[in-house]
Amino acid sequence: MHSVTLFALAAPLAALALPSGSLLTRQELQSINELFVAKGKEYFGTCSDQNLLSNQQNAAIIQTAFGAVTPENSMKWDQIQPTQGQFNWDGPDFLMDWAETNGKIVRGHTLVWHSQLAGWVNSVTDPAALTEVIQTHIAEVMGRYKGRIYHWDVVNEMWNEDGTMRDSVFSQVLGEDFVRIAFEAARAADPDAKLYINDYNLDTADSPKTQAMINNVNKWVEAGVPIDGIGTQAHLTGGMGSGVAGAVAALAGANVAEVAITELDIAGAAAEDYVAAVDACVQEPKCVGVSVWGVRDTDSWRADTSPLLFDDSYQPKDAYTQLIASLS
Numbered sequence: 001m002h003s004v005t006l007f008a009l010a011a012p013l014a015a016l017a018l019p020s021g022s023l024l025t026r027q028e029l030q031s032i033n034e035l036f037v038a039k040g041k042e043y044f045g046t047c048s049d050q051n052l053l054s055n056q057q058n059a060a061i062i063q064t065a066f067g068a069v070t071p072e073n074s075m076k077w078d079q080i081q082p083t084q085g086q087f088n089w090d091g092p093d094f095l096m097d098w099a100e101t102n103g104k105i106v107r108g109h110t111l112v113w114h115s116q117l118a119g120w121v122n123s124v125t126d127p128a129a130l131t132e133v134i135q136t137h138i139a140e141v142m143g144r145y146k147g148r149i150y151h152w153d154v155v156n157e158m159w160n161e162d163g164t165m166r167d168s169v170f171s172q173v174l175g176e177d178f179v180r181i182a183f184e185a186a187r188a189a190d191p192d193a194k195l196y197i198n199d200y201n202l203d204t205a206d207s208p209k210t211q212a213m214i215n216n217v218n219k220w221v222e223a224g225v226p227i228d229g230i231g232t233q234a235h236l237t238g239g240m241g242s243g244v245a246g247a248v249a250a251l252a253g254a255n256v257a258e259v260a261i262t263e264l265d266i267a268g269a270a271a272e273d274y275v276a277a278v279d280a281c282v283q284e285p286k287c288v289g290v291s292v293w294g295v296r297d298t299d300s301w302r303a304d305t306s307p308l309l310f311d312d313s314y315q316p317k318d319a320y321t322q323l324i325a326s327l328s
């Protein structure tokens, strides 16, 4: 009798034709965002874009587990303004609509970055012209989503490892003044958005790069440049989790209101690394949030290192389970 009852129950579920695994995932997965917010933080997020948000198993995990999304690629300059004055809004609009429908915060990424830059920008050699190009790009992109994007990565990856300023069209044509120009344009475009300067390899407190970030941000904030926060991407290798607390504390010592871990992934995804990295934000009062850089290993930019919290079959890995335990 029992087996008949079970079969009768299973048949209608199968008839729903849900992607395999998604029903279980929704029922059993605990929200890391809820637990993180209960610790006094603002969000625990991930990156995504239209292709992955259209994948039901992936979307179901974000709906259940995460509280924020960062566009992985769709708001980058080469995608959003590939030709001067021509904007591609489809991808970013999709992500914004999805986030709002599902009650997720959005971290905007990214406005002024030497990489994934539209080719035409590299041909601008006149300082006044490049200033206008930056101002127009920021006014258009931030203006379209005014009041709807929580954080913006305004300037991304401007430092070399030795603490000097990276060579780019922005630094070549405008020197470091491109930072002021960008942040002032961003504040004007959306006064409610928190404005971030973001970089990678800020994972050691006393490295030249980390020190350059802190010292220059202090100098710019003192001069009135509207920088609200420092983002540390935290693309880590195995064993680096324990160093994150010191690095986050050093960045939080800068003259900014807040800091965030913006693109966390850890080669090998050892649970102790993830627990230590996330705990670094929990322990730092100025740290408002953590974003991981993707959901499932398969979809990671460094998939060969299996650095994320979900495996190729959308199952939570040990690191996720241990994070839930450590935050509970």
Ligand code: G3I
Pocket (backbone or CB within 6 Å): 072, 073, 076, 116, 200, 233, 263, 301
């Ligand atoms: O959109 C084109 C598509 O038209 C083309 O057919 C295809 C062929 O390869 O390429 C597509 O562009 C790719 C893009 O992702 C969108 O999928 C680029 O080749 C690829 O290089 C790009 O990689 C992204 C990378 O940034 C460079 O922008 C990764 O997905 C993304 O995870 C990674 O994210 C960066 C952060 O923005 C900044 N910090 C470092 C982090 C990791 O590199």
